[in-house]
Amino acid sequence: MIANTSPPPYYAVIFTSLKNDPSEGYAAMAEKMDALAKVQPGYLGVESARAEIGITVSYWKDLDSIRKWKEHSEHLLAQQLGINEWYSAYCVRICLVEREYHF
Amino acid sequence: MIANTSPPPYYAVIFTSLKNDPSEGYAAMAEKMDALAKVQPGYLGVESARAEIGITVSYWKDLDSIRKWKEHSEHLLAQQLGINEWYSAYCVRICLVEREYHF
Numbered sequence: 001m002i003a004n005t006s007p008p009p010y011y012a013v014i015f016t017s018l019k020n021d022p023s024e025g026y027a028a029m030a031e032k033m034d035a036l037a038k039v040q041p042g043y044l045g046v047e048s049a050r051a052e053i054g055i056t057v058s059y060w061k062d063l064d065s066i067r068k069w070k071e072h073s074e075h076l077l078a079q080q081l082g083i084n085e086w087y088s089a090y091c092v093r094i095c096l097v098e099r100e101y102h103f
Numbered sequence: 104m105i106a107n108t109s110p111p112p113y114y115a116v117i118f119t120s121l122k123n124d125p126s127e128g129y130a131a132m133a134e135k136m137d138a139l140a141k142v143q144p145g146y147l148g149v150e151s152a153r154a155e156i157g158i159t160v161s162y163w164k165d166l167d168s169i170r171k172w173k174e175h176s177e178h179l180l181a182q183q184l185g186i187n188e189w190y191s192a193y194c195v196r197i198c199l200v201e202r203e204y205h206f
Contacts, residue, residue, distance in 0.1 A: 002119045002156060002194050012198055014115060014160055016105045016150050047119050049152040053105060057117055057158065083206055091105050091205050095115055095198035102194050103186055 003045030003059055008097045010044055011060045017082075017090040018053055026086045033078050040069045059097070066094060106148030106162055111200045113147055114163045120185075120193040121156055129189045136181050143172045162200070169197060 019026070037043055037058060042065025048056040060066045069075060082090070122129070140146055140161060145168025151159040163169045172178060185193070 002121065002192055005196075008196075012115075012117060012196065014117070014150075014200075016160075018105060047117075047156060047158055049154040049156055049158045051152040051154065053150060053152055055150055055152045055158045055160065057119075057160075087206065089105055089206060091203060093108075093111075093115065093200050094202040095200045097117075097196050097198045099197040100194060103190065103192060 001047070003047050003057075005044050005059050005097075005100065008100055010097050011063060011066055012095045012097050013058045013060065013066055014093040014095060015056045015058070015090065016053055016093075017056075018088045019050075019086055020088050023086045025081070029078050029081065033075060036072070036074060037069060040072070041065055043069075063094070104150075106150050106160075108147050108162050108200075108203065111203055113200050114166060114169055115198045115200050116161045116163065116169055117196040117198060118159045118161070118193065119156055119196075120159075121191045122153075122189055123191050126189045128184070132181050132184065136178060139175070139177060140172060143175070144168055146172075166197070 034046065037046065042061035044059035044061060046056065046058045048054070060069070070079075137149065140149065145164035147162035147164060149159065149161045151157070163172070
């Protein structure tokens with residue numbers, strides 16, 4: 001779903017990835033990380049879609065929340081498995097959301 | 104593909120949408136806007152995926168490039184058709200990309 005974020009400013013992490021195929025264990029880990037992210041301090045929402053590439057945008061209150069989630073022990077393990085097993089390439093972009101508008 | 108952007112800072116426009124179904128003329132217009140965006144001044148790249156929701160992230164040199172693209176006459180027409188015909192909801196977020204890293 002479209003994330004129902006509060007008025008800017010807040011932060012977005014744009015995670016764009018190319019996945020290896022097949023990718024054993026990926027779906028279960030993605031679901032687990034999704035659930036774990038949701039209960040982190042400063043989490044505001046997430047949007048995700050995958051076609052040729054995958055795009056996941058997660059929204060956060062501030063840079064400190066992003067840093068803590070990046071360094072969360074279970075998330076570190078998932079990141080390492082991602083590099084070793086699941087992704088052939090990815091890009092992470094840390095962004096300050098300055099404005100938003102809806103329809 | 105994953106956009107090959109230059110080192111930050113630069114800007115990202117995160118466009119998240121829910122599409123009506125069916126959506127006559129949408130694919131052709133999306134392709135046309137994609138081609139037109141690519142030749143605008145300040146355009147740096149685009150990433151796009153659609154599953155339950157669509158996420159398109161376009162990258163730009165600065166806010167002025169984004170404003171000019173938003174106000175481009177053909178793009179204005181596409182935006183109006185999007186509101187009238189194709190989208191049931193969307194959100195646009197204008198973001199300053201502060202950091203990026205790759206694998």
